[in-house]
Amino acid sequence: DLHRPHVDEVTLNCPECSGQMERVLELIDAWFDSGSMPFAQYHYPMENMDIFSRQYPAAFISEGVDQSRGWFYSLLVIGAFLTKQSPFQRALPHGMVLDVGGQKMSKSRGNAVFVNDVLGSDGADALRWYLMTSGAPHLPKRYDPAALKDVANRFLGTIRNLYNFFALYASIDGFEPSGAAMGKSLIDRWIVSRYYSTVREVTRAMEAYELTRAARTIQTFVIDELSNWYLRRCRRRFWKNEMSDDKLAAYGTFYRVLEGVSLISAPFVPFLGEAMFLRLHRWEQGAGMPPSVHLERWPEVDVSLIDEGLEDRMRGVLDAVTLGRAVRNSAGIRIRTPLAGMFVHSTVKGELEWLEDGQFVSLVLDELNVKKIMPVESTDGYVTHSIKPDFAVLGKRLGGNMKQAAGIIGGLDLERINEFLRCGEITLDIDGTGEIITLDEVQVTQETAEGYKAESESGLTVILDTRLTPELIREGIARDLVNRIQNFRKESEFEVSDRIELSYRAAAEMDEVFSRYSGHICSETLIERLEEGERDWPFKTSFKLNDQTIELWMRRI
Numbered sequence: 001d002l003h004r005p006h007v008d009e010v011t012l013n014c015p016e017c018s019g020q021m022e023r024v025l026e027l028i029d030a031w032f033d034s035g036s037m038p039f040a041q042y043h044y045p046m047e048n049m050d051i052f053s054r055q056y057p058a059a060f061i062s063e064g065v066d067q068s069r070g071w072f073y074s075l076l077v078i079g080a081f082l083t084k085q086s087p088f089q090r091a092l093p094h095g096m097v098l099d100v101g102g103q104k105m106s107k108s109r110g111n112a113v114f115v116n117d118v119l120g121s122d123g124a125d126a127l128r129w130y131l132m133t134s135g136a137p138h139l140p141k142r143y144d145p146a147a148l149k150d151v152a153n154r155f156l157g158t159i160r161n162l163y164n165f166f167a168l169y170a171s172i173d174g175f176e177p178s179g180a181a182m183g184k185s186l187i188d189r190w191i192v193s194r195y196y197s198t199v200r201e202v203t204r205a206m207e208a209y210e211l212t213r214a215a216r217t218i219q220t221f222v223i224d225e226l227s228n229w230y231l232r233r234c235r236r237r238f239w240k241n242e243m244s245d246d247k248l249a250a251y252g253t254f255y256r257v258l259e260g261v262s263l264i265s266a267p268f269v270p271f272l273g274e275a276m277f278l279r280l281h282r283w284e285q286g287a288g289m290p291p292s293v294h295l296e297r298w299p300e301v302d303v304s305l306i307d308e309g310l311e312d313r314m315r316g317v318l319d320a321v322t323l324g325r326a327v328r329n330s331a332g333i334r335i336r337t338p339l340a341g342m343f344v345h346s347t348v349k350g351e352l353e354w355l356e357d358g359q360f361v362s363l364v365l366d367e368l369n370v371k372k373i374m375p376v377e378s379t380d381g382y383v384t385h386s387i388k389p390d391f392a393v394l395g396k397r398l399g400g401n402m403k404q405a406a407g408i409i410g411g412l413d414l415e416r417i418n419e420f421l422r423c424g425e426i427t428l429d430i431d432g433t434g435e436i437i438t439l440d441e442v443q444v445t446q447e448t449a450e451g452y453k454a455e456s457e458s459g460l461t462v463i464l465d466t467r468l469t470p471e472l473i474r475e476g477i478a479r480d481l482v483n484r485i486q487n488f489r490k491e492s493e494f495e496v497s498d499r500i501e502l503s504y505r506a507a508a509e510m511d512e513v514f515s516r517y518s519g520h521i522c523s524e525t526l527i528e529r530l531e532e533g534e535r536d537w538p539f540k541t542s543f544k545l546n547d548q549t550i551e552l553w554m555r556r557i
Helices: 031-035 049-055 065-069 071-083 117-123 122-135 145-173 186-207 212-241 245-265 271-282 308-331 358-368 393-409 414-423 472-492 508-516 518-525
Strands: 061-064 091-094 342-346 373-375 383-388 424-429 433-438 444-447 452-457 460-463 500-505 527-532 539-545 548-556
Touching: 031 071, 049 071, 061 065, 061 071, 065 071, 117 122, 122 212, 122 271, 145 186, 145 212, 145 271, 186 212, 186 245, 186 308, 186 358, 186 548, 212 245, 212 358, 245 271, 308 358, 308 452, 308 460, 358 373, 383 393, 383 414, 383 452, 393 433, 414 424, 433 460, 444 452, 472 508, 472 518, 472 539, 472 548, 508 518, 508 527, 508 548, 518 527
Parallel strands: 061 091, 342 373, 500 527
Antiparallel strands: 342 460, 383 444, 424 433, 452 460, 500 548, 539 548
16 A cells, blocks of 8 residues: 555665665655656756757647646746746646536446547547537537537538549549649639638637637638539539630649648648648649648748638628528529529628629529529518517516507608618617617518518528529429439449430420420530430439429430
């Protein structure tokens, strides 16, 4: 038993002087040893003072928040006593990992999760990313296996999909990165600008030790901007047959941004960052293979390639697209069905500047599948707003005057309602006193005119003409046919570059769609010859569309 008084009975012989060694009477906390680490490791002050002076104080230390009274404290006390300065410039404590219910993990409770089990099932990158993005490091973390899989798969899965898309088409086209520069088209310039803006934001966050903000900034760029917008809008450029200048520019831009993503994400997801970086560099024919992403320099910010005006206008485009999708969802109209028109209104100065550039307008038209976009000075005639007080919020403040306030708010005319919505607040005369009422204290509802649907957020309103003509419906069916044929190709295990012949049999209504939109259907699905009638070809399928049966026969050319 190595405790007093039993340990006092133990004596040792000294090999140097042959004397007897006994326990000293003085006892000191074991944390003294860890707090002495910066000094003891160099045998301070007897030797190595030059090394010590270069290493001290530490730039950064990290341990669990429970070390506030342990290692952090003992380091500080001993360092201040010996050198009159702090032994560390920054201490970053991390919170404890709790179970999904917020309880401390323990074997006795049966809620313990063993890290090796998580590493085996989900991987180190997934665990790191989950812990980094779920909250500031010093906060306690609730370990939720389902949330880990969701958060990690969305980010890690998106990176894998981005690389796989590049690798698939680059292999088909024999793309060589060393001969490709980044593109100068609007969307290429935008994604490059956003990449360098992201590098700048991540660098600032990392230098301030704000790791969660840095990780979330990377996540927003990779998922929302690179994958869900840039690649989404550029897929057709990679599908083209010939290696045109535009296609080469798309490859060059996509490659360089992917390489940049591997660099800035490597500190957070070191294994995936390493894998993508090395695989990307295998495309560099004749270039020396870099040993590791972790031996590369952190990317420099090229401010000459940051265009904040371009980013602001594209942000306006994305805001409009997001609201437009929401309108379609609320109206129950699928994106493949084209709509005649879209109206936009904003109370925020400059938010609709993108309407002045046809390239931005084309992006929105194509993404939302509408025929035209028109700005409107007012939503009158399309949208009617009504306002009533939020009694739970406003009643606490106004008390006995609440009934009078409710009558005044409910009686506001259209002009004053629009002013209220535009300014975010309104001054009302309640019991002889000017009371400022904010939008947070009321409930706003809106109704749209027959044949229209609208959504509003942060001063922006998007209105869609939801009236469907027979021609719009037929065009939507043509887009559905394209989707079905693409799935037919995939199920038949055709390569994305394979040219095909297609024959069909359908009722008169569907036959008209095939005839009228044959050019669109053929170009989208790589059909060289489109015919009508049954064929003795190796691939056949049938399905129903608008309650009508369509049969397809296909063969590879």
